[in-house]
Amino acid sequence: MNKKSLIQKAAASPHIVWSVLFIVAPLIFVMYYAFTDKEGNFTFGNFTELFQASYLEIFMRSVCFAFLATVICLVIAYPIAYFISRAKPKTQKILIMLIMLPMWMNFLIRTYSWMALMEDTGIINSFLGIFGIGPVHMINTAGAVIVGMVYNYLPYMIIPIHSVLSKVDGRLLEAAADLGSNPLTVITKVVFPLSIPGIISGITMVFVPSISTFYISQKLGGGNFDLIGDTIERQFQTAYNYNLGASMSFVLMLLIIISMTIMNKYADDDGGVII
């Protein structure tokens, strides 16, 4: 037994060492750069620079884009996750595989594809043109960027929700119907509250990458408006201002940690607020 407990203790140690070296240490560097100037002196200057109207606007815009993308993903993903979870196990497996499949294609190429689809002379508009509609202006708008985000991160919303829903005991749905719930209230009163953990992890998995993306906004937004990801990338790759970039990353990180903490706190509140 002693040997066993020793093994148990030792098992996590590679992970702990790895985490300290490659998760914690890098974050300390981010903090170091965020709180120093180019000469390495301690300063809050990077943060005061961030509080310029222009950067605040970028932050706000990124939050809005990511928020809308997340909401849309949730609205689209929930029904499909639900339908899939009610199918036969074998069908479920296939459908989920099919939903994951696009993620194996290169994300840059897929985004490029959307450009070809959404342009004024693009495929969608050519198609609409056959019926005499349009051209509908899509590319280089906020909407196009959000479509790009929704497209890229939709599977990350569907999969966690589906995995929770597929574990919901079918008898609970019958019990609800038996007690007088119509199909709609079965969903609002039973299915939805039970799937909150899946929704939370779905929201996390969509919101976080959406808020920090920097390719989608460049390609589908026509570079007309920057998001926080673009701005951070520029500090590191173009402007060579590590300190400002680090402070932006730091703020972004805080922003995410705070919002996730709030969300998780509400979710843990014995079974969710929404009952």
Add this chain to the structure above:
Amino acid sequence: MNEKKIIELKGVSKSFDGELILDNIDLKVYEKEFMTLLGPSGCGKTTTLRIIAGFVTPDCGELLFDGEKINEVPPYKRSVNTVFQKYALFPHLNVYENIAFALRLKKTPEEEIYERVEEMLTMVNLRGFEKRDVNLLSGGQQQRVAIARALINKPRVLLLDEPLGALDLKLRKDMQNELKNIQRKTGITFIYVTHDQEEALSMSDTVVVMANGKIQQIGSPTDIYNEPENAFVADFIGESNIIDGVMLDDFKVRFSGHEFVCLDKGFSKNEPVDVVVRPEDVDVVPVEKGMLSGIVDSVTFKGVHYEIIVTINKFKWMIQSTDYVAPAQKIGIYVEPDAIHIMKKSEFSGMFGDYSSFSDELEHLSDVTEEEE
């Protein structure tokens, strides 16, 4: 018993994946009745219940409620509620909210909800448990919550799907009494599904024995026990020795190479029949006084009595006796005329009766997940 029919099934059949689960079922349920559907797993009892609840639509036949056809009415519009096999309590709601669920859907005023929930909690002895997380309750407590939740809607009929299956023996007995009391107090019709014949006999007004998707017999517990209609029922309800016999004449039957006087009549002459003799109705007597005689194979002490397996004419009889006999001893047996019950031959003839491979645990084992879609 009230004579007003509340539910009626007419010629109902159902099959899943080409397999016939229910075969032309006719069933009448009366108001205030405690009816039990009894049968081994796969016999179609749960499917019958689910048809009544509305989770399964019959392939053919009619389901009548108060004389009206309700085949297509969805479950949430039926005044029938169900206590599910493993309770199916909502894990995201506490005890109070679980019970209040149905009332909330009807937008009942909060005060009324409070009163009725409290009333239900009192009935099932769970006052003070309102705030509890249902996942942390014991099996018996969860059971009570499930009953309270189903009853708060004041349904006309309560369906119970093996509600005591997951409880231990002691708790089971208590809950049986409690259920019976609740039924008496509320006057609601109970349709109870179980595979436990003892439970069925002790609780029900009417027992419906099912096998292979068909109803084998409908009757009061005493009828079912004393006058089983075929070998299946005889075997399923209690212990029984089922012996091939020939009806010589009215009141005269021959089996095991011996002629017996009985109380049955109305069979044609020399008709082959199944003869049922309950183990407790067989008296052990000295060989010379016995109608039949045989060698004792084994004796098991069961507390109230000894269970004796005796080979008579190559047939192994089971006899329950308060007197001890030694194995390998030769004994005689005596059977009173009223202890002999004659049944017509049926599809089940010959399948049961001999105790050579007896094991009373087998049939209880595989019954938990029955007829899941």
Add this chain to the structure above:
Amino acid sequence: MKKSNKIYTALIFVFLYLPIAVLILFSFNSSNSTNSFAGFSLKWYKELFSDGATLLALRNTLILAILSSVIATVIGTLAAYGIHHMKNKHIKNTVLTVNNIPMMNPEIVVGISMMLLFVFVGRLINSSTTLGFGTVLIAHVTFNIPYVVLSVMPKFKQMDRHLPEAALDLGCTPFQSFYKVEMPQIISGIISGFIMAFTLSIDDFIISYFTIGSGFETLPIRIYSMTKKRVTPDMYALSALIFLSILILLLISNFTGNSSGVKEKKPVTLKQKKRRRIVFAATFALIAIITGAVLISTATTETVVVNVYNWGEYISDGSDGSFDSNKAFEDYYSKVLSEERGHKVKVQVNYTTYTSNEDLYAKIKSGVGGYDVIVPSDYMVERLIKEGLVQPLDLNNIPNYKYIKDDFKKPFYDNGEETYSVMYTYGIVGIIYNTEYVDEEDIGGWDLLWNEKYSGHILQFNNARDAFGSAMYKEGINVNTATELEWRNALNELKRQKPLVQSYVMDEVYNKLESEEAWIGAYYAGDALSMIYNNENLAFYYPKNSDGEFATNIFADAMCIPTGVSEENKKHAEAYINFMLSEEPAIANAEYIYYGCPNTLVTENPDYIEYLGEDYDVIYDPDIEDNIDILFSKYAYRNLPTDKLALLNRLWEELKVDSSSFNGGIYIVSGVIALGIVGFIVFCYVRKVRRRRLYWNTTPKTK
């Protein structure tokens, strides 16, 4: 499923697969456009298989994905085991929280944080080659581990904790108990963790982007660095093939039965068990072979490695039967070295690509990229020289230097005593416009890009220097000596232009102009010619200022050797530079890049002249060639002083965040939705509290 549900599901799948259908369609395009279909052709598939660099990138991506997910799976599974058995709750929670960081943290933050670490460590141990395969691998393992832990942990939780005890009781050693009893219980979690890790790794771009170095290029990085030149449809062909093979794999795995079924109730037959074991063993063997191959390939005969860092699509790479310059160098130089040293020497060119000078600068400045040959543009060469980041070349080792035209031997950016650079190529910015939509009288100058008539159809550079340059050329401001006020004027011009601009682009310029999505854009002469080749409505001119003088940007890209490169490696690097100046590769590269070439071996070669045909006079426009020194001295970008550079970045920032053209409706929409959600939550909470009031406190607590 009901019919309406089916329709909904089908619609979602259309949404998910539409871009993939488009991608597959264009992989069969006969032209090199990725948004207008010219006809069916298989040429991109042919091209793909002759494109060594892309196949190498694919191989690298796969190796990286497999290695990183295997390592992550091992560490993660062990960690899940260890964490599950941890007794101290605080330690357990801390470890789990730290574990979640890479998942919760935006990828970009993970990427830059690791980059900062690697750069620091690299400087600490004074190694110029820190960034590379190792660092990307570490980064990938780091972001993969959490997913493995999270999918294995629940399996340990679900497992009956008496199971291992039973195993020990029956005589298993702790190891056997883990392997024979616990392992089968958690294997489905391990598999799904592995698949998740593999998926994330194969598609990761952002984290690789920040942590990658010389000698190793993954597919996403390669695609991203194509953004100066166009993204070619062979990438689409590759994606289509990947898609097809995964689809086939999935179908096979689905039809050969429940190979990785999670919840099986049916007992597993011996045969299935055997089959599974075979599959498992095969997978394992495959991984082992690939790992082994990687290790072996790095440790065979003496290998000389030259790490080259160049622009995307900036060398003749053997596609379409063309000359493969890098391959040719490897063969040639291997022969040279083998003869010199008397034994076999293998030469390997690690060729990786970047998107912008700034991108390159960031890597060189960090000092840990490990590059031997780089190809920065003029002003960047100047900056690198000034900051001491490149070293003087030994021209004795580069005899072919004599073929460089005299005009280009001492260019403004490198005209000191020492020679730091050898010009690789040069190009001139012109304006491309669509003759169908643009009136002849409007052309001639830079103001075409500001012409309100063409609002919504104008493209502007998505790069600070070029965008500001266009405004400055238009306004007659000197792009190198502008005062702060002049910079601000240029910014105002750009702000004024912003509402007219369709989009800020780099490589997208090709598609957008060819498909007539946009009508006007500025780009380099050679590229303009390839656009005209695809769409005959397009035309091109070099803009002049009001005095009728050419006023446009000229750039030169030159080969340099970074400071950190050792004596030994420098020789090899110089040999590489020299080789690129010799006739065959120089012509092949010039034909491939289609920009101006400073090499007389090329410009005077009759085959080359014939190859360019009419285009020769555009690329080597006599008017321009005569003025080339003026252009260089007046309009080429010079390295800006630090304060001006900071100003440029700040102003660019200001332009990009300028919201005057941004529709604020999105704030209103999100505000309304957010309010709705918050309102709903508050409503639910209040209702819940109100409901609870009745029973929450009235009943005494029992037990």
